[in-house]
Amino acid sequence: MKRPWRWLIPLAAVPVLALLAYGFRVSPRDIPSPLVGRPAPAFALATLEGAPLSLASHRGKVVVLNFWASWCYPACYEEAPVLERNWRGYRDRGVVVVGVDIQDKREAAQKFVGDLGLTFPIAQDLKGTVSVDYGVYGVPETFFLDRQGRIRVKHVGAVTDDVFRATVDRLLAEAGSP
Amino acid sequence: MSRGAFELFAALVLLGAALSPAAAQTAKPASEEVVHEVATQLRCVVCQNLSVADSPSEMASQMRAIIRERLAAGESPADVQRFFVDRYGEWILLSPPRRGFNLLVWLLPLGAVAVGLAATVALVWRWTRRRRGVRPPPVAVDAAMSERIRRELESGS
Numbered sequence: 001m002k003r004p005w006r007w008l009i010p011l012a013a014v015p016v017l018a019l020l021a022y023g024f025r026v027s028p029r030d031i032p033s034p035l036v037g038r039p040a041p042a043f044a045l046a047t048l049e050g051a052p053l054s055l056a057s058h059r060g061k062v063v064v065l066n067f068w069a070s071w072c073y074p075a076c077y078e079e080a081p082v083l084e085r086n087w088r089g090y091r092d093r094g095v096v097v098v099g100v101d102i103q104d105k106r107e108a109a110q111k112f113v114g115d116l117g118l119t120f121p122i123a124q125d126l127k128g129t130v131s132v133d134y135g136v137y138g139v140p141e142t143f144f145l146d147r148q149g150r151i152r153v154k155h156v157g158a159v160t161d162d163v164f165r166a167t168v169d170r171l172l173a174e175a176g177s178p
Numbered sequence: 179m180s181r182g183a184f185e186l187f188a189a190l191v192l193l194g195a196a197l198s199p200a201a202a203q204t205a206k207p208a209s210e211e212v213v214h215e216v217a218t219q220l221r222c223v224v225c226q227n228l229s230v231a232d233s234p235s236e237m238a239s240q241m242r243a244i245i246r247e248r249l250a251a252g253e254s255p256a257d258v259q260r261f262f263v264d265r266y267g268e269w270i271l272l273s274p275p276r277r278g279f280n281l282l283v284w285l286l287p288l289g290a291v292a293v294g295l296a297a298t299v300a301l302v303w304r305w306t307r308r309r310r311g312v313r314p315p316p317v318a319v320d321a322a323m324s325e326r327i328r329r330e331l332e333s334g335s
Contacts, residue, residue, distance in 0.1 A: 031266075031267065031269045032267060033266075033267065034263075034264065034265070034266070034267045035265065103236050103237060127240060127243070128236075128237060128240030128241070128243075128244070129240075129244060131237070131240075132240070132241060132244055132262070132265060133265060134265070135265040135266040135267070136223070137223030137224060137266065138223070138224060
């Protein structure tokens with residue numbers, strides 16, 4: 001018996017293979033944030049030492065807002081020296097690095113800061129409200145804010161020197177320098 | 179005496195002020211049922227395949243606290259859901275909304291089931307029709323062979 005359409009049967013696998021080929025190329029961690037381009041949510045938290053730390057106090061600067069936790073190994077341990085190095089290099093040029101410690105214990109966070117010799121301001125988000133305001137779903141995540149206080153870039157995973165410099169240089173080069 | 183009364187009054191005022199946020203919350207408590215209902219529709223952000231209601235993680239418990247707080251402040255469950263979608267995008271919803279490109283997710287399985295059913299019906303129809311139409315040719319068995327079959331059946335080997 002002749003079945004002229006038989007060769008079409010293997011073709012049914014093509015859409016499935018195409019879907020898989022697409023799916024395996026896309027990282028499940030690259031989730032577009034609806035916050036990019038929007039004003040950064042304001043917050044007023046306390047540092048690990050209990051001093052007040054608000055986003056508003058850094059208005060007019062390029063802000064690198066880094067969400068981290070002491071249990072986030074190894075990514076947070078890799079990027080902390082990068083953040084510290086660039087904070088020292090850029091702090092006189094209107095750039096501030098602000099760390100937000102989330103889902104963490106104060107002692108563990110203080111040990112992390114001491115061990116890695118971090119000197120940039122670090123706040124603790126004890127209730128998780130700031131994490132939710134920024135749509136944070138893991139650590140580390142870093143938001144680059146322009147001088148007008150808008151979120152311009154969201155970086156998921158450890159920040160490297162290249163990412164830090166390229167992004168901050170671009171934001172510094174924009175109009176609106178003080 | 180009057181000074182003692184004043185101190186007591188001041189202490190009561192201070193106590194009242196300290197308790198007022200708590201009092202405001204207990205005045206209109208969010209029912210745990212509604213909190214749970216909202217939480218089941220949200221993805222636990224640190225575990226990806228669990229809902230905020232099912233996850234034991236600290237992040238999920240903080241998100242449940244936020245849901246509870248916003249409901250107690252008078253927001254509707256839809257408002258609370260929008261609050262999270264505004265911050266996380268539609269990714270936070272465990273089931274994608276039924277519109278636009280997302281409709282594919284809802285319609286493709288239905289389409290696949292329909293195609294599968296149609297194929298099954300067509301195949302079954304064809305197989306049964308062929309058996310009815312064309313009889314298999316009778317197998318020729320001579321006397322010696324049928325004698326041998328009978329013997330082997332009876333010996334049970």
